[in-house]
Amino acid sequence: MDPRLTSRRRFLAGTAATAGGVVAAVSCAPSTPARPVPGFSHSVASGDPQSDSVVLWTRLDPSGRAATADVIWEVATDESFARVVAHGTATTGGFRDWTVNLIADGLAPGTRYCFRFVDDVGNVSPIGRTRTAPSGSVDHLRFAVASCSNYAFGNFHAYGHMARRTDLDAWIHLGDYIYEYANPGAGETYGEYRLLDPVHEIRSLSDYRRRYAHYRADPDLQELHRLHPMIHVWDDHEFADDPFIGGAGNHQPEDGDWNQRIAAALQAYSEWMPTRLDGNRIFRTLRFGDLATIVGVDRQRRFLWPEADDGDLYLGREQFDWLDTQLAATTTEWTVLAQQTTFGATGTNRRSGGWGDADRGRVLSSLAPSASDLVVLTGDIHRFHAIDILEAPDAYDRLTGAGVGAVEFAAGSVTSPGGNSSGDGPQVRWTSGDQRGYVLVDLTAERVQADFFGFPDPEKLLARRPAERWLGGFTSDRSSPGLRQAFRPAPG
Ligand SMILES: [Fe+2]
Incomplete structure (x- = not known):
């Protein structure tokens, strides 16, 4: 035998x-x-x-x-x-x-x-x-939320800290899980601290597969995957930077056929990620008992797989119709929108192709008939932030929460460099772009608390994992949204 x-x-x-x-x-x-x-x-x-x-x-x-x-x-x-x-x-x-x-x-x-x-x-x-997700009556949930993990820019210490937590229901990644760039001397470079495989910009199926394999050889990321279930939505770098209909900012003629590159990136993604992918549809809902519904959306969809008429909607027509239905049907205490870039109105997202006023209004009004409160999770921008999302800007009072319709927390980045932002408006209650880490989102029937954990940006270059610090936190009450500063991390 x-x-x-x-x-x-x-x-x-x-x-x-x-x-x-x-x-x-x-x-x-x-x-x-x-x-x-x-x-x-x-x-x-x-x-x-x-x-x-x-x-x-x-x-x-x-x-x-x-x-x-x-x-x-x-x-x-x-x-x-x-x-x-x-x-x-x-x-x-x-x-x-x-x-x-x-x-x-x-x-x-x-x-x-x-x-x-x-x-x-x-x-x-x-x-x-x-x-597994809980069912029925649930009094407490905890998610660690991360974004923007450029391998070449430093060590995945934030992942290491997340892996060692024992209090997570799941971890959420909001996109830019891999980056497509090259190492120095091998093409367009964005990050040059750690050596990539392949060293050149990834374009083919073999390239994308090798890049996923290389990321997943990282011990911190590997342990995080081994110890906690992941919920992921992709952004642009899982394909190529800044897609538009028919191409991408980082797709030149010498990179080959754009649609073939999309197909290669999608296939490698479907092979390597522990995700319930439905063809090219990654937008989906995950329910955690009566406490929270996580709704993941895909802002790149309208560029990668364009519709004949996308209605000039941020998520495209088909996906936005689906989102309306999901939001209107949600019966959980909280709806957690897992998405890629700044949702609330600020001085900067209007200039960077983010959610428009009409798109944002549509989300807030779709949710209104249900009893669910909205928490928006944000990636992409390489800085932490906590934002009051205004449904009545003229009535806004940050002390009482008047005019606030929902709250938003940005996950910062694991390694990708960012800077602080100014002039975003009084509804941006806190922001930090010079620290790397993640945000811990803690939900009860009474309130949400977001605790930001991280370390100064240069420490991502240390071989030894730096200690993480509580950078601050914000809470918001259910049925009466409006951010209030927390003075200690939420109890476990
Ligand atoms: Fe990014």
């Missing part, structure tokens, strides 16, 4: 033997960091949690492999996999860059699970940890 089959059967037999046995209850709390294991250099990931299912992801090391391979996956409530609650087999191969992306379903709500994979030669992956 093939010894590889023997070892695989032994693995499965071991699983079966312990499944019915008497084993002490052990929750899923895999040790940090995971040690590298043969066959699974890119570790594991999970994402898009729903109350009964979650996306599981891994990749087989392709070296020496034939065309395809079967991979066994298991989900258990304990780290020793004595209590396996779901399992199956997935097939991968070079046709999808040896990645596995599957939906494990039939799970219980609000439950922490361990998961792992075993390949066709008996290698066992690192143990991942994930969590």
Whole structure:
């Protein structure tokens, strides 16, 4: 008998033997960091949690492999996999860059699970940890929110801090997860501290795959994916900087056919990210019991896959119609809009192609018939901010919250450089562009609190992870929006 089959059967037999046995209850709390294991250099990931299912992801090391391979996956409530609650087999191969992306379903709500994979030669992956979304009555949720992670600009220390948290329901990334640029001397460069693979600007399917593989070899990002489920919406750099209909600011004639480049970027994305992607549609909702609905949208859609008539709407006609329906139907206490750039009116977003007054008004009015309060999460701008979103600007009073319709928090950036902004108006309650990090969004039925965590920008260049500091926080009450400064981080 093939010894590889023997070892695989032994693995499965071991699983079966312990499944019915008497084993002490052990929750899923895999040790940090995971040690590298043969066959699974890119570790594991999970994402898009729903109350009964979650996306599981891994990749087989392709070296020496034939065309395809079967991979066994298991989900258990304990780290020793004595209590396996779901399992199956997935097939991968070079046709999808040896990645596995599957939906494990039939799970219980609000439950922490361990998961792992075993390949066709008996290698066992690192143990991942994930969590399903809760259902029914929920009193507390916590999400770490990040954006703009340019590998070449510094170390992913912010990811390292997020990975080590034990209080997250999920982490949210608002786009620019990879950047398409080159290293110095190899084409257009944007960040020159860390060496990229490939070193040149990415254009082909092979390029995009290699760039994802390179990012996912980063130990901080790898641990974050292993330990917490991700919710992601892309922005422009997952394709190329600044798309417009028919091209992009960073797509020149020598870069080849633009539509082929979009298709290559999309395929690599679908292979490498633990996301419930529906073709090229990434806009979607994820519900967390009666407390929050996360609505992710795609501002690049109207440029990447243009409609015959997009109505000159920020999200295009089809997506905006979908968003109207989602917002009007939301019955959770909070609606969390996960999107890419400044939503509230400021002095600067009017100049940078952000949300227009009509688009913003449409979102606020679509939400109005329901009882849900809106929290907007923002990426792209490489600085933190907290903004009162005004529905009645003439009535605005920042002390009482008069005129405020919703609140907005920008996630800053993981590494991408930013600067402070001025002249944005009194509704911009706080902003900081010279610190890198993430924002922790803490929701209860009574209020939202956003706590900004980070460190000074130059410390992203340190090899050793700098301590993170609480940079400040803001709260806003449900049913009566308006930012108030917090004087301590929200209690865990
Ligand atoms: Fe960015």
